[in-house]
Amino acid sequence: MSLDEIKIGGMGASRRRVEDNRFIRGKGNYVDDIVLPGMLHMEILRSPVAHARIKSIDTSKAWDMPGVRLVLTGEMMAARNLAWMPTLSYDTAAVLATDKVRFQGQEVCAVIADDPYIAKDACAAIVVDYEILPVIVNPVQAAAPDAVQIRDDKEGQVGNKVFDWEIGDKSRTDKAFDDADVVSKIELHYPRTHPSPIECCGSLADYDRATGKLTVYMTSQAPHIVRAAVALVAELPEQNIRIVSPDIGGGFGNKVPVYPGYVISILASILTEKPVKWIEDKTGNLISTGFGRDVYLKGELALRKDGKILGVRMNTVSDHGAFFADAQPSKFKIGLMHSAFACYDIPTAYMFSTGYYTNKAPGGVAYRCSFRVTEAMFFQERMVQAAADDLGMDQAEFRRINFVKDDDFPHRTPFGFLTDSGQYGKCLDIGLEAIGYKNFEAEKAEAAKRGRLLGIGISTMTEPLGAGNSREYDILGIKMFDSAELRVHMTGKAILRTGAKTQGQGHETTWAQIVAHELGIPAEDILVEEGDTDTAPFGMGTYASRSTPVAGAAVAMVARKIRAKARKIAAHLLEVSEEDIEWELGRFYVRSNKDRGVTIQECAMAAYSNMPDGMEPGLENNAYYDPPNLTWPFACYIAKVEIDPETGVWDVLQFVAVDDCGVRINPMIVEGQIMGGLTEAYAMANMQYQTYDEDGNCIGANYMDFLLPTAWETPGFELYEVVTPCPHHPIGAKGIGECATVGGPAAFVNAVMNALKEKGVRNVDMPLMPNRVYEALTTGKDVYGMPPVRNGE
């Protein structure tokens, strides 16, 4: 009699994505699709230069153009105390520039007009007189004693340093290095890149003076936080603020921060008393919004001759751009960089980090990862490969020796995190078998006869996903829990709302599967809604792979509350005591007579029509979930590449991905997440970076220069799974959305470096463009994307 869980679209069903039905028909509802009566259009004038003092701004010609309603300058924002706004990293960022522009693309003026053509024409008619200042585009220049100070607006600011920060046990780690047989060192740069969602940022602000209600449709991964920020910063009454994130065309971390455009459109709507729409263009998105990475590493491993890692030293220098606007909720200045080496059993570690201001775009830093975890794992795996080479050990064996073993959990990582589960050796074995590791040397010799170089590279890592627990993570003091609210209607259909916000992750599909698993209500009977702060429960949004670990857990918990109430109703309907009731998927029955039972749908009807005496009517509840710990998925990625030595072009011959993200709610969506992440990993390894010339011009201001791989370049990926359930998550799931972006790049780079090893090359910085690989091949020297930076020496 029991329901077939797969048939009702429960846990483990590769159910087709519900949301795709409207997306593939062009029926999505994005911010730019929303049209309100009398709506005006806003365009932002951006700085063409990277560093300059603003001598004057003449907006008179713009004001004179027919159809122009409002021209806003920094001075006008300052008069309303809105020229600067706080960042999530406790710094300030300019909304519209007043004193200086500090990066190319910075917002200088805004024009609000009857249509976007007029707004754009009017922007072109504004005359800004800039006094050009020296430009700083990397931390070496920023740290120079005679460097121009970028943040002369900040009282007490010395030079261009943002912070010094350290973690770990320095003296114990120094001792480990003193005792080491071998010290392996490597220097790297993880270049700046950009999350680059296909939909750019935008907002439609609608302030109704009569009701005092402010409604903002916007591209936000975290609408509830925006409401809180508007309430706290703008001091508008919170019940009168409604933030709506409609369909979102990709986020990848880019849509977590609050950008000037949002703020200006809100003010513009208040001033004009009309709805004001701002839709960013691709160039605006690429040159001004939250980037990813841009960190230098000097890494050292203390090694014993037999391959055991005794200690880790990491020294990082990060380039934050003009404002310290990292959107990350931890107490740690460099995010979760110290999650590095979590999968290895290492006694001690120490990290010293320094951040600098430069004349580059600010903010962001998380591109499909938990706050610098991508850099951490890339650095880790490049250090591990260099160490294996220095010891003359096989790279797979070296990893295996140092892995945390299956029965060593919970395990304290060298920097102090607590991991709880995993089968690292098993994942590695599956990966090595799939790629034919044993036959690699023979394959390599065969390729050499054809004049080609082969390389094989491994990346193994566990990363912390699902911020957070409320002890260590908060945004502006708000704890990092999440929420779900479930209303079961009388016909047994339901609506579920959560505090997360899907941007492609498939929540409308997967959340229904969790409810189906817990209650036996078919997934197709459950509507999932997110993103409207007037209707959804308060939550912290979707980023850092936190939806399933946190909001997903809340979904399971609220369904269990519903089930507990339904159980009482079932006892009432079956006329037995609650203790005599058993549950099977979708149905309660009498323990002594399995044929006597009621379905969850019958309980739902009774909740509205025939409830027990004294019971509140209805079948609705909510749950707020504060996770006891992060979740720790594990991944083993292995790439096999072939290099054409005459051009430096490299092709991926095979790529194997073994992922352990615990219990999989929808295996098809998990696989899609992994393939998407690996594609982004390949992009960063092969072609993609956001670079600047010496004048601070952003090279990568459009898709001709900022490269996204197409289906043509992207290699095929072979996926394998291992399931080690998360011990503290209600359904045993771990985060997965970001594993492949985080762990993938090192596999590609290690593979190319493996091929170049015999030429004496130890490092080529990403992206491994053919010209860099060719240079390394022909000179036998390392190739750095930027000059190495010294820190704390």
Next chain:
Amino acid sequence: MYPSRFKYEAPKSIAEAIALLDAGKGDSKVLAGGQSLVPMLKLRFAFPDQLVDINNIPGLNYITFDADGTLRIGALTRHEDLEFSAEIAKRQPTIAAAAPLVADPIVRARGTFVGSICHADPQGDWAATMIALGGHLVVQGPKGKRTIDMKDFVLGPYATALNYNELAIEAVIPAPKGKAIGGYLKLERRVGDFATASVAVSLDMDGTKVLRAGIALAGVGGKTIDANEEASFLVGQTLTEANINKVAELVAAKSEPRTDHRGSSDYKRQIVRTFVKRILTANSAQKVA
């Protein structure tokens, strides 16, 4: 996209188009496939007063071979028309090799061969192909038609010998003197990227002997590089390894690459050298290994 304000005209005849261009006094742009022009309008790098859309002019979309083998390509012939033409595949190996490497499938469906040449991007594939093949353009203005040799057509980046009141109506590729062989190789960072370097090679053969040799390069200079003089070293020769290496060195030396984020000038020369060798060695290589 929000371009600057412009007037849009859609003439139905060549004469009407020319009259509009003439009246436009040089502030007009011709819209054919629009695959370069429209992005430039969007970015406001181009802000013409008038767009003259020639897509409504009948009779400009053709690929024809004269009885003597001369190839004629009309002003509205799309890249993909060439890519999927069986006649081109059989009779013009250099064009056949280049066509699938032009931009991406979306651009190839809309963009035109002649439009791409008139855009005169130094990284354009077709200008190099035309020079290697010794082709010319037929252009028409208020005073009638004239022909411009491809080697004289491109003056610099985005600059051509076309007058503002002239419309390029046809590209002409002379008949091969013997068996036509050749190829096109391009190094790009991603499909649709501009070339880091690309090489067009066209040879007319009498058995193993080279009767005519043409080579041109894209992406390695301020304009399309004409290396036909260097290629002429092969005339009267056979394609021995020594000859191939020699001409590869000559052509690499002729290139004028600049160091940029796509690579150093030395690296780009190495790509030119390698591609010349590979095309000549394989005769008809279709893609970068």
